[in-house]
């Protein structure tokens with residue numbers, strides 16, 4: 031390389047370096063606000079598709095951030111906004127989910143949610159942010175504030191996605207069908223984080239490739255012929271037939287599927303009969319069926335159908351009614367995007383706090399964004415040594431220090447993707 035070129039390259043390198051804003055200082059500036067935001071969101075938790083107060087609050091806060099433009103559309107209870115940088119560059123989408131769960135809070139926190147709501151089934155329940163979506167919103171909102179402060183230097187555009195109804199696997203598809211990624215808004219990539227109490231505070235986890243599961247399932251009516259419990263030979267017992275089917279599902283997983291292609295069939299509900307000495311006419315089973323790849327997903331319904339029909343025929347029972355449904359699709363973390371973000375994580379937290387986790391059988395409908403454009407959802411550690419916590423549990427009490435870490439990582443990976 032000629033000396034003049036070397037000099038030019040050096041200048042370029044130093045400018046690029048100098049251009050990265052002081053994110054540490056920006057986090058410091060907004061951390062207190064972010065904690066207050068998280069507490070507000072926590073206290074005002076709302077169920078899927080009913081995020082009315084949360085939506086109004088997010089809209090109001092976003093609209094007040096300099097440079098943010100609200101994007102109108104059929105987003106239901108969702109919120110979409112854009113923050114345009116002063117320098118040309120790609121659009122990068124950041125998603126936060128917004129909804130809470132029908133769980134009565136048991137954290138004892140000052141800002142516990144007091145809301146009581148009624149489910150479609152008629153069940154009355156408390157409402158709680160037991161999945162950390164309150165933290166996710168605080169991170170997304172304050173990352174937007176941070177980026178707004180440096181928007182004149184920002185080499186691209188942030189697409190803020192406030193996704194409702196994640197817990198029922200409906201929000202992402204709804205937003206995509208309403209055209210969130212239409213022309214002028216199609217991002218280079220979609221990013222998100224999810225808190226995880228199994229990961230210690232201060233650490234961040236990622237996984238390359240299939241990371242979350244296809245969440246399918248079925249309702250099965252096992253039919254029999256009812257009768258007196260003392261004379262089973264005069265009836266066809268759907269209870270014992272259902273029991274054989276449940277064990278059969280386990281043997282499908284163990285004996286008919288490639289062990290390298292993970293899947294799970296769990297029967298979570300069984301109902302039938304009214305009295306110990308009466309053989310009922312019918313037993314109903316409900317199951318969740320999870321897999322990581324599409325090939326496995328597509329192979330399972332036929333095997334399940336063959337098993338239940340075969341077992342029913344073997345005892346002379348009427349054909350069972352199988353209602354199989356496909357739910358949220360598996361999430362795929364784009365390898366290149368994961369590598370680029372991991373380099374950012376290592377720079378900020380050190381390699382000792384950055385690691386990979388194995389694919390899980392949980393579902394996340396962020397997956398749908400990742401099927402449209404390269405996607406990556408990483409895990410933010412919120413585990414604390416003093417207590418055992420789990421997502422979707424009434425005791426989830428995240429350490430608020432995680433919010434600042436989330437803001438830092440979110441802002442920096444978004445920036446890096448724009449600058450790439």
Ligand SMILES: [Zn+2]
Pocket residue numbers: 161197421422
């Ligand atoms: Zn959840």
Ligand SMILES: [Zn+2]
Pocket residue numbers: 127161162163196224
């Ligand atoms: Zn969640």
